[in-house]
Ligand SMILES: Nc1nc2c(ncn2[C@@H]2O[C@H](COP(=O)(O)OP(=O)(O)OP(=O)(O)O)[C@@H](O)[C@H]2O)c(=O)[nH]1
């Protein structure tokens with residue numbers, strides 16, 4: 001946080017009620033349901049409702065409507081199944097001895113999810129319970145269509161509504177022309193050139209996102225995610241960083257995922273820039289991000305046609321007739337292959353986990369059996 005900037009927990013005062021955090025009656029019913037079960041679990045102390053504003057290693061900042069508190073949230077201590085994520089609706093127990101502990105996560109309505117970095121096929125939730133994903137690109141650099149398409153797959157898969165934001169509109173002569181170029185790759189998605197220098201389209205962004213909604217910001221480092229948060233906060237809330245002069249690369253200024261309430265009643269989840277976002281189980285998102293291929297694909301001879309060499313492929317026919325650009329089909333196929341390989345990896349892992357569990361169960365049986373025999377023998381005596 002920049003010096004003089006309010007700390008994230010000070011911003012909690014901008015959401016004086018649970019409702020202003022996005023808490024709903026559905027969540028009240030959930031809390032009523034799980035509350036008694038948690039009490040039976042043996043813990044002591046009252047339960048408090050809230051929303052996760054930042055997840056640190058072992059501890060999370062929780063907004064509770066007016067105040068913020070720091071709760072232990074390491075899965076080891078809390079017994080939570082899922083890893084908590086920024087934007088989660090939660091219950092915190094105020095344990096008289098151990099202090100606040102995160103004890104329950106509500107089922108997410110939406111989740112912006114990527115494949116976690118590393119070898120194992122695992123998901124990582126970047127932002128939970130969001131209404132809109134701002135897929136952001138900077139007009140100060142060349143537009144990378146493949147990156148945008150990949151991000152749109154991830155954004156659609158979240159269940160929230162994607163909006164493409166082209167930042168630094170003041171850096172080019174004709175930002176609307178840049179937006180118009182994207183109609184082909186962003187069918188059904190609003191594309192909004194935006195500038196925090198001239199305030200171009202800030203009102204339009206507000207029109208697109210009703211107060212009370214939560215937006216997640218997605219994009220590479222240095223494109224102005226945190227700058228937009230600051231502009232809409234009317235002040236310095238997030239630290240921002242200059243881009244490198246030569247190649248306009250950012251410096252990875254933001255390192256945490258933060259839920260930031262805005263004075264106008266909207267909420268934003270600022271995220272660290274990611275260069276290439278890994279897909280996680282995103283077949284639906286792929287269909288929504290490539291709607292023209294999905295539509296024509298229903299006419300392929302085989303229902304599981306991958307539009308490669310299969311006979312009777314309507315998509316390749318549409319490409320041959322110039323109705324779908326080859327570039328679109330090629331990228332679609334690359335992303336599909338990535339997802340199919342991932343499906344195999346997940347299945348493989350599940351199979352191995354099951355085999356290991358079976359082997360362990362047999363081990364236990366082998367260890368128990370001699371004891372049982374000796375007990376039987378002693379009984380016979
Ligand atoms: N000209 C211009 N510059 C902008 C605009 N928005 C952001 N910038 C500049 O872009 C640079 C990077 O902005 P940040 O907000 O730190 O970028 P970020 O996306 O949060 O980057 P990370 O936190 O590293 O992921 C800063 O120097 C901003 O002043 C804009 O609308 N116009």
Ligand SMILES: [Mg+2]
Nearest residue numbers: 225226253254
């Ligand atoms: Mg930032």
Ligand SMILES: [Zn+2]
Nearest residue numbers: 300305307313
């Ligand atoms: Zn096909």
